[in-house]
Amino acid sequence: MKKVLWWLILGTRGGINRAKIIRKLNERPYNAHQLSEELNVNYRTIRHHIKILEDSEVVKSAGERYGKMYFLSDSMEQSYDDFETIWKQIQYVKK
Template identity: 45%
Template sequence: MEKALWYLFAGSRGGTNRVRIVRDLADRPRNANELAERLDLDYNTITHHLDMLQEHDVVEPGGNDYGRLYFLTDRFERHWETFEEISEEVD
């Protein structure tokens, strides 16, 4: 998991936005539209990053397609310290 986190947040383009998404989801689950508005990013950009985060088991969707909420996974939350370490380098 740590290698995936380094790749997602520090080793690829878009890491800064993925950090912002994760920090926002840490406050409470949100849907893609809410994230786009709150982070002032295009909806398609948000969905791309959510797909990447989901692929690497950082977030998981819940609910139906329309207004689907995204949550941080339990597996990711067990690696929160690593995320904090990485995000300090990205911010």
């Protein structure tokens, strides 16, 4: 999972938005609309990043359509410390 996270966050465009989504989903489940409002990011952009995170098995979902809720996958929850390490390095680079 650690290599996947490095690629998703630093190896591709939009990685910072994906990292912010992961951080939010660590707090509690959200639907795409709620994430859009919480992160002040366009709804379609959130949907795009969620799809990438789902395809990479970082995020899983429950429900259908508008009410579909997103959660961190079990493997992502187990690897959250790795994510935090990556996040701290990103914050260091941005300063």
